[in-house]
Amino acid sequence: MSPVGTTAWLLVGLGNPGAKYAQTRHNVGFWWIDTFAKGLDTDFKPAAKFFGDFARVSWCGQNLLLLKPTTFMNRSGQAVLALLNYYQLPLEHLLIIHDDLDLPPGGAKLKRNGGHGGHNGLRDIINCLGRRDFLRLRLGIGHPGSGQDVVNYVLNRPSAADQRAIEAAITGALEVLPEVLADDIEKAMHRLHSQI
Template identity: 85%
Template sequence: MGTTAWLLVGLGNPGAKYAQTRHNVGFWWIDAFAEEQETDFKPAAKFFGDFARVNWYGHNVLLLKPTIFMNHSGQAVLALLNYYQLSPERLLIIHDDLDLPPGSAKLKRSGGHGGHNGLRDIINRLGRRDFLRLRLGIGHPGSSQGVVNYVLNRPSAADQQAIEAAIAAGLEVLPEVLADDIEKAMHRLHSQL
């Protein structure tokens, strides 16, 4: 695959029922990138997801949207990493984050799962946590009892607009991410939102 290959995985739940929900903002981001690149996802059973591949400024970029439920995301990530013999150091997971307000986007390398079932499964299956994450803020309902209902529903119009701005900001720093200039990407991203 070469040293410049990257795997970008947007997290979400499959099916029309979940498409517009807060928990699927990882899918929204990766769909926006694929649309920019004028590429389409194709079903790939061996990766448990929809897969696309682009050459972007000399980088092989593999895109994956798992088509299994969020709490099994690690199965899809591990299948693709193993197939292409990629290191998790070349993995970017894009996911929703309850701890950030809508409109916020943060890059983070390593860390825990913060209660996110997709991240929990990825960490468990990889046996490591030192991969890169793009955290897209969706806000918090205010109580832990309301979290499931909150993430599985649509954002308000104002929150939707804020999330879309965060998605655009995340896409803008992707050149630095793929060039392994994570510090520069973080600085740019964290200072503009």
């Protein structure tokens, strides 16, 4: 175990690896964490022991561990569990960033606890951790209207208008990250939920 200090946070963006999926709706978790890392001029490096691409940065007085699982969405929990165990991080300092069908494009919500809502990445994380009381950043992608169309919908690109709305939500969510890292989740929720 490599110590990172008691203030360390693990931020995990969910998505599917590879160019085929890079611009699809299911990858907005990757989009968020890539945007954050790019702003810090930080590059991800493959980390086999964490089953993903990994970066470690210091920001706002916090040690941050950034992870993009490369296990494909339905095995995301394997990567999250490996990194949590290696650094012995408390679940209270885990933030999962993921796409959400129940929010419109441009919507963003912070939520602690709850089920997986049919999201395969969240389902696997809950199964692997044996707990569901972790913090999630939900980025809206809208719903196709029919459950039969969901798989095709999430694995395709958003429209240009939806893309702009999602990017605006990513920016808004990044703006409240300092409050999240300061454990002022209520303030972060209020700011985020009132601006989106």
